[in-house]
């Protein structure tokens with residue numbers, strides 16, 4: 001496999017096989033060790049999440065002043081973030097399917113998000129995780145609105161793509177929820193709208209459930225104080241959106257995260273697949289709660305190598321993966337959260353200009 | 363805006379956006395969202411303070427543990443508010459979490475339903491199965507005061523009640539308390555722990571002041587030390603002149619023969635017969651009883667003490683590998699009724715497609731879990747690792763699972 005944005009060291013086919021076998025070994029070790037500890041972790045997370053949700057909604061509801069109201073919004077945001085990132089995302093990946101617990105089954109779980117579970121599992125678990133960073137196949141790459149590589153043809157509106165980036169972040173759950181619509185392909189006529197009707201029906205049902213929950217049911221319970229509940233819930237949804245989008249952008253759109261061409265990835269072996277996942281993802285470091293609040297996507301590399309292993313295992317796995325990378329001389333993209341995010345912004349800025357202009361300026 | 367995109371938006375609005383705004387849709391959305399939130403909060407609070415109030419699952423507190431024999435224990439349980447009385451002969455599925463994995467096993471209720479109505483308690487009776495994960499775990503790890511989770515009562519191994527015209531029928535509307543008046547003469551035949559559902563039937567009948575019809579129990583055990591409920595059976599026999607029982611010890615008298623069966627019950631043709639035990643035992647009893655004049659439709663059986671399919675051996679440690687031979691078998695898809703032959707080399711996903719079905723899938727490489735399906739019986743191998751997937755894991759990834767022998771899948 002030859003990479004366009006070439007890594008430090010090109011691996012030979014037999015090296016890649018050995019590399020793949022070593023990663024398979026890590027996977028097998030963790031699988032054999034799965035047990036009560038993992039269930040305790042996810043149950044503890046679900047417990048914390050429900051507590052903070054109830055406390056948050058309670059505070060917003062009964063707040064006497066702006067401080068208690070803001071505290072309520074904070075708690076509700078935390079709960080929504082926990083639910084989407086550490087609980088929902090990971091359960092829906094099948095990380096806890098082995099427990100046989102119906103509440104922890106990937107195919108049963110539905111999350112607190114306008115995106116339907118079915119659509120998410122299709123566009124994210126299947127498309128994004130299988131075709132990670134393959135241009136034209138991984139539709140999460142830039143979400144069809146951002147230009148993050150020179151392989152995407154430049155258009156004048158890319159000049160102001162920071163605006164689109166801001167909008168995408170603020171409305172992230174809606175972007176994700178409507179991702180399956182493939183608006184770009186509808187517009188170009190490649191896909192007829194008729195094909196999307198079943199999806200739209202499901203989406204409308206899920207979205208209306210979500211909207212009525214946060215903007216009708218809970219505000220109504222507050223009677224004359226409905227507006228403060230309405231605004232509080234909107235604020236919590238907004239902060240969840242901004243946070244989720246930031247974390248996800250740090251996972252694949254940092255400066256050194258690589259992209260691939262479709263033809264490079266045909267007939268990939270397991271080793272090559274692992275290799276691509278590694279080069280296309282980036283981690284960030286931080287404390288325990290930063291990892292938890294990011295749903296352990298701070299270990300994006302490990303998540304992409306082993307999407308269905310319980311996320312709280314990634315820190316232990318990461319040490320082993322780094323050792324392997326060192327031996328094979330494969331770059332392992334990580335750094336502090338702030339620094340990684342800065343490189344995302346840099347990348348958004350950089351590719352808002354066409355290559356020629358950038359070269360000219362340099 | 364191009365003509366295409368304007369027609370697109372108008373169709374978009376027609377098709378989907380306006381409908382949810384119609385008032386009934388709004389109401390149902392409000393219902394869905396509040397239902398979801400508040401049920402979750404309620405269960406959360408209940409679980410924090412009083413698990414027996416939780417709605418989603420049935421919890422049951424262990425009030426007492428009775429040692430019946432050296433390897434059989436009865437667990438006396440106080441089930442939570444959402445329990446409804448069982449019919450004598452029914453079972454519950456008991457959930458046990460072992461090393462983070464949830465296991466289910468069926469155990470018959472061994473008490474009369476009136477115990478629940480009068481005292482709020484029920485009981486299950488569990489025999490240690492050698493190598494059995496759940497039965498041993500129940501014996502070794504559960505003590506008085508702990509909680510078990512159980513399913514609602516289920517199963518149709520229940521007594522046939524006589525309608526007023528004398529014909530046997532099962533009528534749900536006959537109150538359980540009146541069961542003893544409506545049951546004809548019965549013969550119960552149990553082997554080993556197969557006594558448990560039958561005990562529930564006998565107990566519910568014995569609650570009558572005087573039994574109108576004869577009741578006979580033939581109880582086959584290995585030795586006298588294995589008799590479960592010995593004292594209670596003697597007690598009932600002393601109180602009820604119409605009830606009698608014989609205990610057949612195979613260690614002394616060998617297997618129960620047809621002649622012995624005929625000696626124990628001379629009016630086979632008039633009896634409602636209930637048999638519970640291993641498959642071969644029940645086959646033998648049914649055939650013999652029929653030869654002695656019993657009506658086939660009057661014989662009811664409940665399979666006990668065997669794994670779910672005859673072809674599969676008792677669960678072993680999940681990490682063994684299989685040889686490629688002896689992996690062929692028949693794969694049945696119970697939702698569609700399709701059946702295909704499997705040689706053991708194709709994945710379940712490919713087999714489903716061969717059968718003309720349209721299973722959902724994504725990566726076809728074990729990454730995305732989109733191809734998850736429900737296995738109801740049989741075993742599969744993980745084609746990526748060559749390892750057998752543990753029996754209790756019934757949600758499997760079709761794209762990387764190859765059947766070993768016969769398999770039933772309920773999803774497609």
Ligand code: FES
Pocket residue numbers: 723724725726727728729730731732733734759760761762
């Ligand atoms: S189709 Fe993706 S795991 Fe089976």
